[in-house]
Amino acid sequence: MKTIICKDYDEMSKKAAEIITKQVKEKPDSVLGLATGSTPIGLYKCLIEEHKENGLDFSKVKTVNLDEYVGLGEKDDQSYIYFMRDNLFNHINIKKENTHVPESNKEDLKLDTEKYNKLLDDIGTRDIQVLGIGVNGHIAFNEPDDKLNLRTSIVDLTEETIEVNSRFFEKKEDVPTKAISMGLEDIFDAKCIILLANGKSKKEAIDKILNGKFVDTNFPASLLHLHPNVVLIVDEEAYNG
Ligand code: PGA
Numbered sequence: 001m002k003t004i005i006c007k008d009y010d011e012m013s014k015k016a017a018e019i020i021t022k023q024v025k026e027k028p029d030s031v032l033g034l035a036t037g038s039t040p041i042g043l044y045k046c047l048i049e050e051h052k053e054n055g056l057d058f059s060k061v062k063t064v065n066l067d068e069y070v071g072l073g074e075k076d077d078q079s080y081i082y083f084m085r086d087n088l089f090n091h092i093n094i095k096k097e098n099t100h101v102p103e104s105n106k107e108d109l110k111l112d113t114e115k116y117n118k119l120l121d122d123i124g125t126r127d128i129q130v131l132g133i134g135v136n137g138h139i140a141f142n143e144p145d146d147k148l149n150l151r152t153s154i155v156d157l158t159e160e161t162i163e164v165n166s167r168f169f170e171k172k173e174d175v176p177t178k179a180i181s182m183g184l185e186d187i188f189d190a191k192c193i194i195l196l197a198n199g200k201s202k203k204e205a206i207d208k209i210l211n212g213k214f215v216d217t218n219f220p221a222s223l224l225h226l227h228p229n230v231v232l233i234v235d236e237e238a239y240n241g
Pocket residue numbers: 036037038039040132133134135138139140
């Protein structure tokens with residue numbers, strides 16, 4: 001795992017944006033795996049700036065997202081599809097039909113996962129997958145457990161994740177308890193994975209990745225050691241605490 005230590009959140013975001021910008025310039029029909037959460041917002045701002053100021057062209061780019069809450073519609077401002085439109089898609093020249101966020105409206109959960117797995121199979125290996133990390137080491141919504149899913153599945157969120165994510169909702173009871181999430185095999189199906197982490201709250205998790213010489217399904221991010229091309233971009237707070 002290659003590690004890039006940045007002085008702060010802005011530098012981390014810029015560094016990640018540089019890698020993605022280079023990728024899209026070199027291969028205009030790149031396939032990007034994208035993530036939600038507070039971490040990649042700065043990266044998306046930089047990409048919007050690249051598009052608006054330097055004409056970075058997303059017209060042939062395809063995107064797939066990692067996960068989505070179960071039961072929140074696209075109009076709900078806490079849904080990840082809403083987040084992606086609001087923080088990126090609506091501000092660049094990407095075609096709506098080239099953007100993909102898993103959908104799950106509670107009616108037929110099995111069908112929702114089958115549909116997304118088929119989509120991932122059709123789209124093939126991503127050029128880059130952007131990842132954040134939970135304080136408990138989750139990647140996408142693969143929560144610590146004795147076994148982890150290989151493919152897109154419906155997952156129960158842990159109490160800790162519900163608590164952490166409640167900051168985005170009016171009250172904790174509003175946080176969905178289930179999500180649809182890519183599995184580990186899906187996440188790994190990318191030529192390069194960019195793992196982003198900033199802030200003190202991520203220090204423990206980053207320390208475990210960098211200094212723990214193990215893989216453990218109860219700390220899902222540790223499995224990233226098994227991927228041949230992971231770039232960890234961290235700010236000093238997440239690195240030093
Ligand atoms: P965050 O979430 O970017 O909001 O910290 C990351 C994650 O839970 O994967």
